[in-house]
Amino acid sequence: xxxxxxxxxxxxxxxxxxxxxxxxxxxxxxxxxxxxxxxxxxxxxxxxxxxxxxxxxxxxxxxxxxxxxxxxxxxxxxxxxxxxxxxxxxxxxxxxxxxxxxxxxxxxxxxxxxxxxxxxxxxxxxxxxxxxxxxxxxxxxxxxxxxxxxxxxxxxxxxxxxxxxxxxxxxxxxxxxxxxxxxxxxxxxxxxxxxxxxxxxxxxxxxxxxxxxxxxxxxxxxxxxxxxxxxxxxxxxxxxxxxxxxxxxxxxxxxxxxxxxxxxxxxxxxxxxxxxxxxxxxxxxxxxxxxxxxxxxxxxxxxxxxxxxxxxxxxxxxxxxxxxxxxxxxxxxxxxxxxxxxxxxxxxxxxxxxxxxxxxxxxxxxxxxxxxxxxxxxxxxxxxxxxxxxxxxxxxxxxxxxxxxxxxxxxxxxxxxxxxxxxxxxxxxxxxxxxxxxxxxxxxxxxxxxxxxxxxxxxxxxxxxxxxxxxxxxxxxxxxxxxxxxxxxxxxxxxxxxxxxxxxxxxxxxxxxxxxxxxxxxxxxxxxxxxxxxxxxxxxxxxxxxxxxxxxxxxxxxxxxxxxxxxxxxxxxxxxxxxxxxxxxxxxxxxxxxxxxxxxxxxxxxxxxxxxxxxxxxxxxxxxxxxxxxxxxxxxxxxxxxxxxxxxxxxxxxxxxxxxxxxxxxxxxxxxxxxxxxxxxxxxxxxxxxxxxxxxxxxxxx
Amino acid sequence: xxxxxxxxxxxxxxxxxxxxxxxxxxxxxxxxxxxxxxxxxxxxxxxxxxxxxxxxxxxxxxxxxxxxxxxxxxxxxxxxxxxxxxxxxxxxxxxxxxxxxxxxxxxxxxxxxxxxxxxxxxxxxxxxxxxxxxxxxxxxxxxxxxxxxxxxxxxxxxxxxxxxxxxxxxxxxxxxxxxxxxxxxxxxxxxxxxxxxxxxxxxxxxxxxxxxxxxxxxxxxx
Numbered sequence: 013x014x015x016x017x018x019x020x021x022x023x024x025x026x027x028x029x030x031x032x033x034x035x036x037x038x039x040x041x042x043x044x045x046x047x048x049x050x051x052x053x054x055x056x057x058x059x060x061x062x063x064x065x066x067x068x069x070x071x072x073x074x075x076x077x078x079x080x081x082x083x084x085x086x087x088x089x090x091x092x093x094x095x096x097x098x099x100x101x102x103x104x105x106x107x108x109x110x111x112x113x114x115x116x117x118x119x120x121x122x123x124x125x126x127x128x129x130x131x132x133x134x135x136x137x138x139x140x141x142x143x144x145x146x147x148x149x150x151x152x153x154x155x156x157x158x159x160x161x162x163x164x165x166x167x168x169x170x171x172x173x174x175x176x177x178x179x180x181x182x183x184x185x186x187x188x189x190x191x192x193x194x195x196x197x198x199x200x201x202x203x204x205x206x207x208x209x210x211x212x213x214x215x216x217x218x219x220x221x222x223x224x225x226x227x228x229x230x231x232x233x234x235x236x237x238x239x240x241x242x243x244x245x246x247x248x249x250x251x252x253x254x255x256x257x258x259x260x261x262x263x264x265x266x267x268x269x270x271x272x273x274x275x276x277x278x279x280x281x282x283x284x285x286x287x288x289x290x291x292x293x294x295x296x297x298x299x300x301x302x303x304x305x306x307x308x309x310x311x312x313x314x315x316x317x318x319x320x321x322x323x324x325x326x327x328x329x330x331x332x333x334x335x336x337x338x339x340x341x342x343x344x345x346x347x348x349x350x351x352x353x354x355x356x357x358x359x360x361x362x363x364x365x366x367x368x369x370x371x372x373x374x375x376x377x378x379x380x381x382x383x384x385x386x387x388x389x390x391x392x393x394x395x396x397x398x399x400x401x402x403x404x405x406x407x408x409x410x411x412x413x414x415x416x417x418x419x420x421x422x423x424x425x426x427x428x429x430x431x432x433x434x435x436x437x438x439x440x441x442x443x444x445x446x447x448x449x450x451x452x453x454x455x456x457x458x459x460x461x462x463x464x465x466x467x468x469x470x471x472x473x474x475x476x477x478x479x480x481x482x483x484x485x486x487x488x489x490x491x492x493x494x495x496x497x498x499x500x501x502x503x504x505x506x507x508x509x510x511x512x513x514x515x516x517x518x519x520x521x522x523x524x525x526x527x528x529x530x531x532x533x534x535x536x537x538x539x540x541x542x543x544x545x546x547x548x549x550x551x552x553x554x555x556x557x558x559x560x561x562x563x564x565x566x567x568x569x570x571x572x573x574x575x576x577x578x579x580x581x582x583x584x585x586x587x588x589x590x591x592x593x594x595x596x597x598x599x600x601x602x603x604x605x606x607x608x609x610x611x612x613x614x615x616x617x618x619x620x621x622x623x624x625x626x627x628x629x630x631x632x633x634x635x636x637x638x639x640x641x642x643x644x645x646x647x648x649x650x651x652x653x654x655x656x657x658x659x660x661x662x663x664x665x666x667x668x669x670x671x672x673x674x675x676x677x678x679x680x681x682x683x684x685x686x687x688x689x690x691x692x693x694x695x696x697x698x699x700x701x702x703x704x705x706x707x708x709x710x711x712x713x714x
Numbered sequence: 715x716x717x718x719x720x721x722x723x724x725x726x727x728x729x730x731x732x733x734x735x736x737x738x739x740x741x742x743x744x745x746x747x748x749x750x751x752x753x754x755x756x757x758x759x760x761x762x763x764x765x766x767x768x769x770x771x772x773x774x775x776x777x778x779x780x781x782x783x784x785x786x787x788x789x790x791x792x793x794x795x796x797x798x799x800x801x802x803x804x805x806x807x808x809x810x811x812x813x814x815x816x817x818x819x820x821x822x823x824x825x826x827x828x829x830x831x832x833x834x835x836x837x838x839x840x841x842x843x844x845x846x847x848x849x850x851x852x853x854x855x856x857x858x859x860x861x862x863x864x865x866x867x868x869x870x871x872x873x874x875x876x877x878x879x880x881x882x883x884x885x886x887x888x889x890x891x892x893x894x895x896x897x898x899x900x901x902x903x904x905x906x907x908x909x910x911x912x913x914x915x916x917x918x919x920x921x922x923x924x925x926x927x928x929x930x931x932x933x934x935x936x
Contacts, residue, residue, distance in 0.1 A: 292824040301800045442733050625856050
C-alpha cells in the first residue's frame with residue numbers, strides 16, 4: 013500500500029513538473045519604478061528569476077531613477093540605485109544625486125490558500141530620501157493572470173494615509189521615526205534606528221496580464237511624494253497610480269505610468285540572465301575530432317623520434333591557442349607542460365590538448381600527462397588515457413565519465429622547458445576605457461585611449477610586465493573636486509593622477525611565481541603595481557587541488573606615486589598586507605574574507621560575497637570595516653561597493669580569456685583601501701585547480 | 715559640427731583602428747570589430763578541403779529556420795569505437811551522425827554534445843514500429859553538459875521517392891515522435907528498404923537550433 017501511495021505521488025509530481033515546464037503561462041509579475049518586484053511605486057511579494065539582473069530606468073518630471081536589481085538567491089534580492097532629482101536644492105548645485113541600496117526578501121512562497129509574503133528595506137543606508145520598509149503579501153488568481161497585492165509600509169511608504177504604528181504595541185520606541193539630520197557624514201550607514209518606526213500605512217494594488225506582452229497595473233499608493241511636492245513642484249491629487257507595461261522583447265519591457273493623478277512617467281526594464289548568453293556553451297566551429305587509432309598506427313610514427321612528435325604536437329597545439337612548453341616521454345606515457353592562452357575554461361584547454369595529442373603522437377603511447385602552467389608555474393597535472401578518449405568521445409555522458417576517469421593531481425614540479433620555449437614575448441595594443449562615477453558635477457566621466465601591454469617571460473615563473481596607457485579623449489582630468497579627507501590621501505587624490513598629460517605607466521613589474529611545496533603557491537613582485545602605488549609585494553597561498561577552501565597571506569611595502577611625475581614617488585610609505593580566506597560555498601556562491609592593514613594604515617577586514625556562474629559571469633558585493641571611525645572616513649561612512657565582470661566569450665561565443673568588469677563604489681574614500689596587484693595568486697591559479705576544472709568540465713569536449 | 719567634436723570622432727576611430735596583438739585570436743577579434751577594414755578573404759576550412767580532396771561522402775544540410783542557407787558537409791572522420799561520422803561544412807560547423815541519425819553538432823551554440831540513440835536506430839533501420847528512449851546531452855548557457863531523456867514512438871509510413879543527385883531512390887518514410895522536457899518533436903527518416911540506409915531526414919537538433927534537414931549527396935567532385 014505504502015509503495016503504491018509513494019508511486020502515485022511520484023507520478024503526480026512528475027505530471028506537475030511537466031505541466032509547469034511546458035505550459036508556463038506568463039505571470040502578472042512586474043518590476044516597479046524602483047526596479048524591484050512590484051507594481052508602479054509599491055512593492056509586491058514576488059521575485060524575479062534566480063540569478064538574473066534587471067536594469068530599470070524611470071523618468072518622472074525631473075525625477076530619474078536608475079536601478080540595478082540582482083536576484084541574489086531565489087528569495088533574496090538586492091538593489092543599487094542612482095537617482096537624480098532636478099532642482100531639489102536652491103542654489104548653484106540644485107540637483108540631488110542620490111545613491112541608495114535596497115533589500116527584498118520573500119519570506120514564504122504562495123500556496124493554494126495563502127499568498128506569498130515578503131518584506132523589504134528601501135534605501136537602508138544613504139541619505140534616506142527613499143527610506144522605507146514594508147511587509148507585503150501577493151496572490152495570483154485567474155490562472156496567474158491577475159496578481160493582488162496588499163501591504164503595510166513605514167517611512168516614505170507611510171507618507172500618505174499613515175496611522176499610528178501597530179508595532180507601537182510592542183514598544184513605545186516604534187512610534188517615533190528619527191529624521192535624517194542632513195549631515196552628509198551620516199550617509200552610508202545602515203539606519204537600524206529607523207527601521208519599521210514611525211507611522212505605518214496600507215498600500216495595495218492589482219496587476220493584470222492582458223496578453224503575453226501587455227500588463228495593466230493599478231495601485232493605491234501610500235507615498236505622498238511629500239518632499240518632491242515641497243521642493244520640486246510635484247502634485248499629489250490622488251493616491252491611485254496607473255501603469256502600462258509592454259514587453260517588447262524577452263528581455264526588454266517598456267513602462268508608462270501616471271503617479272499622484274498628475275505626473276506622467278516613462279521607463280524601461282532590461283533583463284540579463286547570466287546563464288543565457290546568445291550562444292550557450294559557445295559557438296566554436298571546427299573542434300578537434302579524434303582520428304581512429306588504427307589510422308594513426310598506419311602512419312608509422314616512431315616512439316623514439318621524440319623531436320618529430322614534439323614538432324607535430326607543438327604546431328597543432330598552437331593552432332588551438334595552446335603553448336607547448338615541455339614535451340617528454342616516460343615509457344608509454346607522453347608528458348607535456350602547456351600554457352592556455354585562449355580558453356576561459358582550462359577544462360576545454362585540457363580536452364583539446366588531449367585530443368590533439370591523440371591525433372599527433374605515435375599510437376604506442378597510451379597515456380597523456382598534461383601539466384597546466386600559469387606564467388610557467390605548474391599548477392595541476394591531469395592524466396588521461398588514450399583509450400578513454402576514444403571510448404567516450406561520442407558517449408552521451410562523455411563529459412562526466414571523462415572527468416571521472418581523468419586523474420587530476422597537484423603539480424609542484426615541472427619538466428624543464430624545451431629549447432625555444434623561453435624567453436617569450438606577448439604583447440597587445442588595445443583600446444581601453446576608464447570611468448569615474450557619481451561625481452555630482454558630472455555623474456559619468458570617462459577616458460578612452462590606447463593601452464600597450466607586454467609580458468616578457470624570461471623563465472618558468474619569472475616575467476616582466478608593462479602596461480602603458482595614452483588617453484585619446486576623455487573627461488577624467490576635468491574633475492575639480494579636491495579631497496577633504498583627513499586620512500592620508502591614498503585613493504581620494506585619484507583625479508590628480510588623471511591630470512598628468514602624456515603616456516602613463518599603469519604597471520611595470522617584475523614577478524616571480526613559484527611552488528614552495530605541496531598545495532602551496534608563492535609570489536614575489538616588485539615595481540609599479542598600479543597608477544597610485546609602487547613597491548614590493550609578496551604572497552603565499554595554500555590551495556589543495558579540489559578544495560573548497562584556500563588560505564593566503566600577503567605582505568607589501570609600498571610608496572605612493574607622485575601624481576605630478578611619470579615615475580616619481582612621494583614620501584608616503586606604508587607596510588600593508590592581509591590574511592585572506594577564500595571559500596566556494598557551492599551552487600555558484602563564493603566568499604572571501606581579507607583581514608589586515610590597508611593603505612592608509614588602518615586595520616580591519618573586507619568581506620566579499622559573489623555569485624559566480626560556471627560560464628565566468630560574476631557579480632558581487634563587498635564591504636570593508638576598519639578602525640577608521642565613520643566620521644574620519646567622511647561621506648559614505650565606510651568603503652563598500654558592487655562589482656561585476658562579464659567574460660568576452662559570453663558575448664561573442666568565441667573562446668577568449670579576457671572580459672570586462674567594473675567595480676561600482678558609491679564613493680571612493682581613503683579608509684579600507686587595498687593595494688591593487690594584477691596577479692594575486694588565488695585568481696591566477698584557480699582556473700587550473702581541480703575544483704574549477706570540475707565546475708567547467710562540460711567544456712572538455714568543445 | 716564643431717572642430718572639437720570632429721577631432722574627438724577622428725580620435726575615437728584612431729583608437730579602434732589601432733588595436734593589434736601578438737595573439738592571433740585577439741587579432742581576429744579586433745579585425746572583426748573594426749568597420750570598413752578589409753576582412754581576410756573567407757577560405758574554406760582546412761579539414762573541409764581535406765575531405766573534399768579525399769572525395770569523402772557528404773550530406774546537404776539546411777536548418778529549418780534558415781531554409782535558404784544550404785550547406786554541404788563532408789565526412790571528416792569516422793570513429794572506430796562508436797561508428798559516429800563527423801561531417802564538416804566549409805565554415806567549420808560539424809554534424810555528428812550515427813548511421814544517419816544526428817548525435818552531435820559543433821558550431822551552432824547550445825550544441826548537442828552527444829546522444830544515445832541505439833534503440834531508435836534499431837527500429838528505424840528495421841522499418842518497425844515501437845517505443846524507444848533517446849538521451850540527448852546539450853551544453854547549456856552555464857557551460858554544463860545536461861542530458862535530457864525522451865520517450866519516442868516510432869512507426870512506418872508510406873513509400874516515397876527521394877532524389878539523390880539525379881537518381882530517384884525508393885524509400886520508406888519513418889516517423890519518430892518524441893516527448894520530453896523541452897516539449898515534443900517529430901523526426902522523419904527516409905529509409906532505403908533493402909539496406910536500412912537513411913538517405914534523407916529531418917531531425918530536431920536542440921532547443922536553440924531547432925530542426926535540420928539532411929540529405930545524402932553524390933560525390934561533390936564529380
